[in-house]
Amino acid sequence: xxxxxxxxxxxxxxxxxxxxxxxxxxxxxxxxxxxxxxxxxxxxxxxxxxxxxxxxxxxxxxxxxxxxxxxxxxxxxxxxxxxxxxxxxxxxxxxxxxxxxxxxxxxxxxxxxxxxxxxxxxxxxxxxxxxxxxxxxxxxxxxxxxxxxxxxxxxxxxxxxxxxxxxxxxxxxxxxxxxxxxxxxxxxxxxxxxxxxxxxxxxxxxxxxxxxxxxxxxxxxxxxxxxxxxxxxxxxxxxxxxxxxxxxxxxxxxxxxxxxxxxxxxxxxxxxxxxxxxxxxxxxxxxxxxxxxxxxxxxxxxxxxxxxxxxxxxxxxxxxxxxxxxxxxxxxxxxxxxxxxxxxxxxxxxxxxxxxxxxxxxxxxxxxxxxxxxxxxxxxxxxxxxxxxxxxxxxxxxxxxxxxxxxxxxxxxx
Numbered sequence: 370x371x372x373x374x375x376x377x378x379x380x381x382x383x384x385x386x387x388x389x390x391x392x393x394x395x396x397x398x399x400x401x402x403x404x405x406x407x408x409x410x411x412x413x414x415x416x417x418x419x420x421x422x423x424x425x426x427x428x429x430x431x432x433x434x435x436x437x438x439x440x441x442x443x444x445x446x447x448x449x450x451x452x453x454x455x456x457x458x459x460x461x462x463x464x465x466x467x468x469x470x471x472x473x474x475x476x477x478x479x480x481x482x483x484x485x486x487x488x489x490x491x492x493x494x495x496x497x498x499x500x501x502x503x504x505x506x507x508x509x510x511x512x513x514x515x516x517x518x519x520x521x522x523x524x525x526x527x528x529x530x531x532x533x534x535x536x537x538x539x540x541x542x543x544x545x546x547x548x549x550x551x552x553x554x555x556x557x558x559x560x561x562x563x564x565x566x567x568x569x570x571x572x573x574x575x576x577x578x579x580x581x582x583x584x585x586x587x588x589x590x591x592x593x594x595x596x597x598x599x600x601x602x603x604x605x606x607x608x609x610x611x612x613x614x615x616x617x618x619x620x621x622x623x624x625x626x627x628x629x630x631x632x633x634x635x636x637x638x639x640x641x642x643x644x645x646x647x648x649x650x651x652x653x654x655x656x657x658x659x660x661x662x663x664x665x666x667x668x669x670x671x672x673x674x675x676x677x678x679x680x681x682x683x684x685x686x687x688x689x690x691x692x693x694x695x696x697x698x699x700x701x702x703x704x705x706x707x708x709x710x711x712x713x714x715x716x717x718x719x720x721x722x723x724x725x726x727x728x729x730x731x732x733x734x735x736x737x738x739x740x741x742x743x744x745x746x747x748x749x750x751x752x753x754x755x756x757x758x759x760x761x762x763x764x765x766x767x768x769x770x771x772x773x774x775x776x777x778x779x780x781x782x783x
Contacts, residue, residue, distance in 0.1 A: 392662070393612040394553040395584065398428045400605075401546045405518050406430065408542060409501065409535055412528070414518035416505075417451065417459050418550070424451040424463055424515060431519075434493060441595060441767070445774045455482040459515045462502045466512055468540060469502045472530040501531040503539055505547040513547050513554070560616050566623055578728060580779040583615035585724035586717070588771050592764040593720075614665035615721050618673050621651025645682045648674055652688045665717050672709060672718035673725060678755045679710030711758075719758045723749065723765050726756075727772070732781065 391397040402414050413431035417424040426449050434444055455461045461483040462469055471477065474485035474497050490497050499521050505514040521531045561576045587608050594604045622630060625647050629640050636644060651670030655663045671688065675681035684706030685697035693699070693706035727749060733739040740748075746766075753762040765772070 391609050392556055393609050394557045396609045396612055397553045402430050405516055409518050410522050411518040412520040412522055416516055418514040424453055424459055443771050445770055448778050458483050458502050462504050463512055463515050466504050470531050471500045473498050474500050498528045499530045503543040505543050507547045513550050516543050563620055577779045577781045579616040581728050582724045583612050584775045585772050586615040586720045587612050588768040589720045589764050592768045610661050610665045611717055613662050614669050617666045618669050618721050621647035621670055624650035648683050649688050649691055668715040669718050669721050672714050673721045675709045675714045676756045677758050679708040681708045684708040719761055723757050
């Protein structure tokens, strides 16, 4: 495929935009792979990230397989790891730092150290042919992962080899992507360190838990946004913000006493009232609101325990004085605020409320056993319209297959 000078400039502009705007690692990987496939007109692709000296399979896209699905559904895939050695294509590229452009992976010479794993094609009923595998290498030569794109197509949608003329721009793109990935990894690590601070206080607040809640939330939001026909650019922007902000939903627990957080039994009423303050404490952490992430994190931390029927907490409060806003006092107790109700609860908080409860009920803790999947799902259904936004509950169930795959991706360390 011959690329014009103007096309090249346009591609570089898009690359720069991706590097400059996307903050969350998972959202970034989706964007990188989509952009790489757009540049090369590839049907499919995957990204591996180096983690603990192994290649971790993190994301895949495949237009052919996606077209077999119901509209709005996503491919379900599992996370797995490869050794960084020369026995696999991705391992060879990560190990040597060289790009491989293979016309047909079923015709790799026996003299090569690497082979293609045909089992993945057999399971998916797909035929991989051409494959371009590029190291994700930063400007100082550090390899952070591998970009693998599959089955280049011509104007007639026929599978062809990847044109060698495209290699320079793809390698430049991969280098830019590697820098963005490294930055996003730093952001993720900073957030997880904050979560670890909370985890020292509250054993329930683990990195796996917040990653699951955030990933569930993104899936629910995307289903809702597509249903409501939001512009793609708005959906993409909000997914990035929500993914980060949702991870911080319970960070206010760092301000709650260990005697309460680590209590292995049910709270007394007084203890429960203290525990509820974590929403206000969390909101205070983001009260300066210097960015859209701060705004979203503040909204989520404050409001994710509000209920659709208005019986949640903390209600309409001043987060600095912890007192009801004027005119929002509860008629039965002037020191208590009225709860927020319906769409007065911010959208992101309504979404995280569902994701958080689903995860809490589905997981075992020192003080309780995990509920059965049937009981968890029945509880969510029964509470649509009372505790939860009924439209968002519908979106949750529409996305349930993807949500289940996320729970497998971010398992608790046991």
